Amino acid sequence: MRAKEFSRNLLPSWACIVLFSWPLQGSTQMVGVIPAMLAPLGKCGTKEFLDIGSGECRPCAPGQRKSPDGLRCVCEARTDQSSPPEDCTGCSPLPPRNLWESLFLDSSFLACNNTCNETACQLLANTATLDTSSLQNRANDLYMKTKRPDLPKLWYGSTESFFPRVTFGKDSRICLQVTKYDARGNFLGWEDASGGTLQLCPDSQNVLEAAFVFGTWFKQSCSLKASYLLQRDPEPTFYELFLQYEDEKGNLRWWPVPVENPEIRKRTPGALNSWAFRRFFLVDGLSGRKQNLTDSPETVTLATELLLSVFLPTGSPGNQPPFLLTVKYAQGSSLGHVQIALGALGSFAVLYALMKVSSWARRSRLQNINLMIVMKFFAYLAGSLANAFFLIAVGIGIYWLIVFKGQQSSTIEVTLPPAGGPTETRFIIYVLCALVLKTLDLVHMLSTQLTASVFFIDWEKPQEKRPQRPPTGGDPRAAPSVSAWRTFLIANEWNELQTHRKVNPSLQLFATLLLLEVVGLKNLASRDLNVNLQPGSNAHLAPGSPILRFGIAASVWLAVGIVQVVISVGLYERFVEDKMQQFTDLCSLSNVSVFILMHRCYGFYIHGRSVHGHADVSMDTMHSYLQREEENLCPLRGLEADSDIQTFEVFLTDRTRALYDRINQPLAEAPGGARIRSSVQDQRLRSYHSLNRFLASFLEHRYSDMDYVVKDKFLLERILDVEFQEPGGVSVLYKDESALFGRAVFYHHELTLLFFEALVFCAVDLGARDFVLATLVTFVVQKLVQILREALGKRNLAEKTLVDNQFLI
Secondary structure (H helix, E strand, O other), X not given: OEEEEEEEEEOOOEEEEEEEEOOOOOOOOOOOOOOXXXXXXXXXXXXXXXXXXXXXXXXXXXXXXXXXXXXXXXXXXXXOOOOOOOOOOOOOOOOOOOHHHHHHHHHHHHHHHHOOOHHHHHHHHHHHHHOOOOOOOHHHHHHHHOOOOOOOOOEOOXXXXXXXXXXXXXXXXOOEEEEEXXXXXXXXXXXXXXXXOOOXXXXXXXXXXXXXXXXXXXXXXXXXXXXXXXXXXXXXXXXXXXXXXXXXXXXXXXXXXXXXXXXXXXXXXXXXXXXXXXXXXXXXOOOOOOOOOOOOOOEEEEEEEEEEEEOOOOOOOOOOOOEEEEEEEEEEEOOHHHHHHHHHHHHHHHHHHHHHHHXXXXXXXXXXXXXXXXXXXXXXXXXXXXXXXXXXXXXXXXXXXXXXXXXXXXXXXXXXXXXOOXXXXXXXXXXXXXXXXXXXXXXXXXXXXXXXXXXXXXOOOOOOOOOOOOOOOOOHHHOOOOOOHHHHHHHHHHHHHOOXXXXXXXXXXXXXXXXXXXXXXXXXXXXXXXXOOOOXXXXXXXXXXXXXXXXXXXXXXXXXXXXXXXXXXXXXXXXXXXXXXXXXXXXXXXOEEEEEEOOOOEEXXXXXXXXXXXXXXXXXXXXXXXXXXXXXXXOOOOOOOOOOOOEEEEEOOHHHHHHHHHHHHHHHHOOOOOOOOHXXXXXXXXXXXXXXXXXXXXXXXXXXXXXXXEEOOOHHHHHHOOOOOOOOOOEEEEEOOOOHHHHHOOHHHHHHHHHHHHHHHHHHHHHHOOHHHHHHHHHHHHHHHHHHHHHHHHHHHHHHHOOOHHHOO
16 A cells, blocks of 8 residues: 655656655554654664664674664774775676776775775665666676675665564654765765655645655645756765664664665566665766766766555565565756757758758759769758757857856856866867868858859840941851940949848947947856946956856857848848849849859849840930839839749759850850950850850740740748759749849858857857957958958859959959
């Protein structure tokens, strides 16, 4: 029959404690009222121990003394004892399970087995108790090999086979006591089991005592942080549970309550008194320490359920004990959140990289796996893993800022990880991994943009048919008859857009430094609970924590960046100027379209064909054109009739791309520069005009075998940036109302640049502990990336569009 049930369910960061009690039925005869809790230590002399079987004091043999708990005799240490052997390599074939066993298990076995070291024997018994899942371990093996007769009892043996007849009356109290030992084997004394010793839920003393009143229905539940439990028991405390009662003669007796571990019982079937334990613990953070015993544990073992069962026989006592304590353990990780987040985000990063490389292969019309696909996979994986590490590092930093600095009006329950400890080391590794991977991601982004194929399609037709002599050796059909300045204008505007961003990099650095240094947010990174942003000149300044510095710096950086993006997109571009939309409008006014191929068969198209037919006109004529558009007296600017959509995603067929490459080959292979031969220049001009006519004819549906259709993407396709629709034998132009051609420049890669610069800023600060220096280094890095993108982008533009460098300002 169940008297009390202690049940605790362990969650990753919370421990829920629930305690239940039901009224019992059985014999109601009360043998005697139990007085206040008394320990058996003082019942016998210094050379006597209390025999709990008979309840009498018995003398110790010569050379022995009473054990610290007073329940047995142990050998008395002698000064002439030799030191125990130091080598225990062959003591057991089983290896140590953790750092604690590696440091203390063998030495405690040797000291216990060869000398009268009672503390070493207790340490050996404690270490054997720590394995809650199996008896097949080195600690149990060494315990079984110990030859001392006075070894602390680990299991419920035959000497405890007597079961006292216990009866309870109305409102009688169940008197339970525990002996306590620390992890190193030191005896901590006897203690009343009530009053919160085994009840982790905090409450008033009356409420806690009610759990031990017979016949009372009792229920208690609470939620506790795992950090609180580790602070309560940084090292495990080991308990032995005893029932204190009075026999028929009124003498106080103590009876050891057997402890059952269901996991070991399941793996080791047998009689109850064969594998019932004498010892148990509540919290073990010692076994999870891997590098140093002062470090935070990586894993924590908790007693997730304590069930105290009471059996009241109606007849003579049988083989069932009146009390049985069942303890269920579970192991959790103190780094569970980080590991779970790293595993989840890492898995998502791999899936995302697979999706991106699959989309890239599809857009490149590649059927088989080759080296380029493998390289692309690792490039995408580097970017997604960099984001994962960065987000985890930011989460850790913000978590410690909130949890540690938030302890302003309550008891301090959480302390920062030790300086230079494994937690800080792992954190710095996360940051450095994020920086290296994000650098690779930036290089991949730059290489994709700097190798993109860009071509400006000139739709202008000569307004007057005047005979003109073509250049020597030139194609008469390619005779210059329209102005090239419109193309040069569009090329220069595109060149300026290549480093256009939603965030102003200089303002980003200035605002971040202002908040950290001037406002004083950097002072939140101190290793104390001070949250004063402007401490006095005479105030003590605790050293900073790298985790907190990263948390506050990254938070400020991202907050400033988010504010800039919101203002730029939501206000500035809406009410002041939108350079991306202005570029599209300029293309329409210039009668020039832009054709961009980021991958072999995928890119973007900006339809800039003028609805008026000509753009080489006077100022008055241009104003009249704009007036007609404002009054809706002319068609819309879109590619399709009755549509104003001018930007598209392009998905070409393999045949169309092959013809594009064949026409573009002389233009791509011919050397550029001002001193090229006239024959080479003529060849480049012919290729330019041929490619211009081909793309114009393609967009006008003049090729029946290389036609295209205009479609809308599905919602999921737009979200994932993939194409699920099978185009068949025609190219596809997907309508784009979000100016996705910004992916060919910095504009649509703001997140990559923002994360990269944040990591550079924070990494420099972690090394130098100086936000000013971090600002200067980040500024230099920003400028170097910008200069590199502008210089190489300008060269690529000149090579692909026939607009010479000297015309790109």
